[in-house]
Amino acid sequence: MSWLVTGGAGYIGAHVVRALAEAGLAPVVIDDLSSGHESFVPEGVPFVRASILDREAVEGALRDNGVEGVIHLAGYKYAGVSVKRPLHTYAQNVEGTRVLLESMAAAGVTNLVFSSSAAVYGTPDVPLVTEDLPKRPASPYGESKLIGEWLIRDQGVATAETDAPLRHTSLRYFNVVGSGDPSVYDTSPHNLFPLVFEALLDGRTPKIFGDDYDTPDGTNVRDYVHVADIAAAHVIAAQRLADGEPVEAAYNLGSQNGLSVKQIMDAMARVTGIDFTPEVSPRRPGDPDRIVATGELAARDLDWQMRYTVDEMVETGWAARRNAG
Template sequence: MSTWLVTGGAGYIGSHVVQAFIDQGITPVVVDDLSSGHAEFVPEGIPFVQASLLEGARIEAALREHGATGVVHLAGFKYAGVSVERPLHTYTQNVTGTVNLLEAMAAAGTTNIVFSSSAAVYGTPDTDLVTETTATAPESPYGESKLIGEWLLADQARATASSGAPLRHTSLRYFNVVGSGSPRLYDSSPHNLFPLVLDALVAGRTPRINGTDYPTPDGTCVRDYVHVADLAVSHVAAARALEQGTSLEPVYNLGSGDGVSVREIMQAMAQVTGIDFTPEEAPRRPGDPARIVASGERAARDLDWQMRHTLTDMVGTAWQARQASS
């Protein structure tokens, strides 16, 4: 029976990946330093190692103890804006941490890894629909660190290709992850739009739209939003494929294909929560592109990627989890 170690498994996305493994009868092991994760997100009976990826010996020990088939690597410092102010911290967590993880995997003989990358590797793409062949041009230390993570996997795979234990890998890139697969699992990021809007509504504040004069159908930015439970399913599909020896692409976009505007999100928020409001309208923020949307066709072909949830579902499940957490 296979066992997969999930780094960052006590975080918002990681906890949903853990649940997706459980739902498919695969045993997960959670590794998390709880710097942004929550111990209560780890299901009862699931092994939990509270450790940082900077503690390589402890990671290797966990891989050996549980006979890990592979790793889903989600742990990292994920705040793109803050990474500009804290580049060294970002690189230490995301690059040094990934190097340590790959060293621990090599020592323990663990040969499969699914890497949680980011659409931040694209920066501000000059195309209406981002594909895996769109040029990478990250604009923050966070985006750069994720791209370096992809390079590390590719380099280690080449280095071990002729050995008895070649590294098998794929990287998943995605934009805005929202919603909840369970009322007990919520997004606690201080930087993401959904929790910011819901927190404002709960506190009686009026949410704000930054920029209403973009060249989009309603004048507000269009972004790619995907439901966290849909995302989790494809992480497990990637893990299964690697374990079975199926050939995968080095990178996949988990994209919606069409995107949602900020104004549409505000309208859905008012409808779902029952809190009627007219968002404040502020000027554009510098550096915000009018539209960033990715194609998910390649992932749909190989990784059971589907948009199973509507915008109403995304807002509704996020609202349920927000209410349950307060």
């Protein structure tokens, strides 16, 4: 039996694929390569180039590969851009999830790990985010992820008394960084680590957006979690579902403490050996002082833990980016 990874040619998906293979759970990838890279898919892993909006392709991938479960990472992940492209965001993230659920039901596949997002919380007014915090997404992206969770929940309820009940969990996480494989790196044009790496490689000075926040060093504080830890949590969630073990409806994969942007910049300078003073730009509207999640539930059930220091996060990400040339 195998596990289908939607978006498995992307930065996070490619790490999940490798973690599945290492755990003896045969991965299969479906990805339309709109932001992923076929070179990120390991040799020997079945690869279907198709959109999750393509019902025939999705159902075919499930049936043809004897799939027992799905790890659903495919989607449009740019929160800021989603404000300008709401219809595209909803098509990819909401309709894509609906098509996937429909395909799973038709193929008799009953296990699903959903890659959700901390964006479902919006801008919390508490310093530490727990799973039961009210959901107030502040972008079409966050809204689409929350609707995805609702779709999955409702399908679980609808199938609960059938011969093929949907078993599922959603993993909500924040800023994913680093690399667990020198051939895979973050290629997003919007994430902090690749933005800093590209600036340093181009001889430009990285930027900080605001240094007057109500935090110890004046820069905002966020969760930064290593991609290998994220991948490991997805695999354990898949194993628990396959083994019939109980899972929560959702887990935060949070750091508990967070890191400031200045701490990230200091680590960038230390690890790369490039001495720089970040350029300070005005705050971006709506950026809160601090958003950090607890990972207590995930630690209890998914062996979630922060296994990398900030320097190791930077070091692994920098090495993978430089390896790409």
